[in-house]
Amino acid sequence: MSFENCRLMLNRQNKYEFSFASVIGTRNSQEDYFGVVTSERSIVACICDGMGGLENGAEASEMSVDIFTDEISSVMDLFSYQTPEYYLSLLDKMDHDVHRIKKTDGSKAGAGSTLVSVFICDGEMKWLSVGDSTIYLVRAGKITRLNQYHNYQTLLDDKLSKGLIDKAQYLRESRKGHALTGFIGMGGISRFDTCQVPFHLERNDMIVLCSDGVTNRVSPDETMQAVSGKSASRAVDVLMDLLDENSRGKSMDNATTVIIRIK
Amino acid sequence: MSENRSIKAKCPNGHFYNQSKYASCPYCAILNLSRKEEDVPPQEEAASDVSDAFVRDVSDIRGNQETAAEQLPADVSVYSSGQDDVPDDTPEEMPEDTPEDDDVRTVSFYTAESVDPVVGWLVCIKGKHFGDYFELFAGRNEIGRSAGKDISLYDEPSISKKTHAVVIFEPRHRTFYIQAGDSHGLTYLNGEMIVSHQQMIPGSIVTLGDVVFKFIPLCGEDFDWNDVETVQK
Numbered sequence: 001m002s003f004e005n006c007r008l009m010l011n012r013q014n015k016y017e018f019s020f021a022s023v024i025g026t027r028n029s030q031e032d033y034f035g036v037v038t039s040e041r042s043i044v045a046c047i048c049d050g051m052g053g054l055e056n057g058a059e060a061s062e063m064s065v066d067i068f069t070d071e072i073s074s075v076m077d078l079f080s081y082q083t084p085e086y087y088l089s090l091l092d093k094m095d096h097d098v099h100r101i102k103k104t105d106g107s108k109a110g111a112g113s114t115l116v117s118v119f120i121c122d123g124e125m126k127w128l129s130v131g132d133s134t135i136y137l138v139r140a141g142k143i144t145r146l147n148q149y150h151n152y153q154t155l156l157d158d159k160l161s162k163g164l165i166d167k168a169q170y171l172r173e174s175r176k177g178h179a180l181t182g183f184i185g186m187g188g189i190s191r192f193d194t195c196q197v198p199f200h201l202e203r204n205d206m207i208v209l210c211s212d213g214v215t216n217r218v219s220p221d222e223t224m225q226a227v228s229g230k231s232a233s234r235a236v237d238v239l240m241d242l243l244d245e246n247s248r249g250k251s252m253d254n255a256t257t258v259i260i261r262i263k
Numbered sequence: 264m265s266e267n268r269s270i271k272a273k274c275p276n277g278h279f280y281n282q283s284k285y286a287s288c289p290y291c292a293i294l295n296l297s298r299k300e301e302d303v304p305p306q307e308e309a310a311s312d313v314s315d316a317f318v319r320d321v322s323d324i325r326g327n328q329e330t331a332a333e334q335l336p337a338d339v340s341v342y343s344s345g346q347d348d349v350p351d352d353t354p355e356e357m358p359e360d361t362p363e364d365d366d367v368r369t370v371s372f373y374t375a376e377s378v379d380p381v382v383g384w385l386v387c388i389k390g391k392h393f394g395d396y397f398e399l400f401a402g403r404n405e406i407g408r409s410a411g412k413d414i415s416l417y418d419e420p421s422i423s424k425k426t427h428a429v430v431i432f433e434p435r436h437r438t439f440y441i442q443a444g445d446s447h448g449l450t451y452l453n454g455e456m457i458v459s460h461q462q463m464i465p466g467s468i469v470t471l472g473d474v475v476f477k478f479i480p481l482c483g484e485d486f487d488w489n490d491v492e493t494v495q496k
Binding site for chain 2 (some may be wrong): 053054112172174175179181183
């Protein structure tokens with residue numbers, strides 16, 4: 001088998017076990033791109049989901065992963081250097097170049113991509129996210145989504161909880177809830193999600209990154225059941241088999257997952 | 264979640280199939296491809312052994328791979344997938360190209376063209392949503408009680424959770440139809456029960472359970488969104 005939509009920069013390390021999978025689903029093109037970089041002490045993983053409703057989605061996600069992995073590989077083990085300010089400057093670089101992607105006729109493509117990424121070093125983790133892909137932590141039979149989604153649905157949820165809209169309007173507007181309010185390529189990052197302090201990891205923690213092709217068909221509880229207590233490779237197997245099962249007779253988006261297990 | 268373990272193998276012609284179900288590649292059999300050599304079975308992994316990862320076809324992994332070692336480290340493994348991935352169905356059930364019209368594409372919140380323009384409304388004239396309006400869009404508009412419906416009447420017990428009815432705007436002929444859903448609840452158009460689908464004219468009265476709507480179209484013979492230029496916000 002071959003993965004043409006990934007960038008792997010791997011050096012030998014044995015603290016973290018990881019696996020990945022990426023399927024095209026029923027779409028005409030693969031617009032997910034993912035990357036993994038490892039060093040002796042660290043592992044960094046990312047998934048970029050090119051926006052299919054905009055032009056040049058595949059180019060946007062590949063460019064995003066390329067810039068991301070290039071930049072992060074030079075500061076892999078400098079964990080304290082990786083502040084929110086550094087992550088924002090990384091996002092700005094990606095956003096700047098993706099925003100300038102042109103169509104074949106020379107006009108601006110208006111391309112975009114999401115990003116979810118985790119940075120793990122010496123048992124501690126930071127994350128960085130823009131858009132609606134997902135970072136889960138699975139620990140002791142519980143699953144938690146670590147990142148916030150930057151989409152209209154999140155805005156609507158907030159407005160409803162504050163009583164600014166009523167439920168009928170909320171449900172009506174939710175039809176457009178998938179539209180992104182933050183993505184790489186916007187021409188200025190207005191929203192991103194990162195953690196202020198490093199997250200301490202425990203043995204057998206599973207970090208699950210996935211694009212919305214997975215989360216649209218597999219619920220958080222199903223994901224937890226699929227990956228808990230398994231090796232990274234087995235977890236990816238079971239998760240993707242479940243995605244396949246849940247997609248029977250339906251259309252399926254590009255779906256990508258990277259799973260890291262803390263040994 | 265299925266407890267069966269599917270053992271994916273790759274045949275010499277590049278097809279992936281479930282080796283726990285088929286002795287040899289079922290796709291080659293359909294396509295009448297000759298076997299070049301024995302199919303390569305993957306290594307079995309003990310499910311309980313979490314210390315050794317499962318390594319498959321490591322040398323096949325392409326992409327801009329930069330490694331310090333000759334091959335991937337032993338703790339890296341990949342799911343045999345990609346464009347060649349096939350489901351575990353029998354070959355006869357292999358899915359054909361499925362239409363993508365029900366796919367939701369990720370769009371920017373800030374782009375005017377990404378918003379579907381309204382094509383009409385159902386205005387509630389009897390029921391808990393009295394005086395409220397519900398927008399209709401091109402294509403199918405599913406009406407039901409559950410939250411995922413295009414028109415969700417979440418607090419009307421006489422409305423089915425499953426699709427109670429569907430209002431369709433067919434853009435080529437600029438025509439509206441109403442169709443009964445696949446639920447127990449009944450659908451009436453101007454007092455007549457709908458079985459399959461009926462065309463709707465302006466001012467039609469639609470009754471679903473205890474809820475009554477008046478249908479007000481925007482698009483029709485004298486107006487359609489294709490007639491006007493798209494204006495950027």
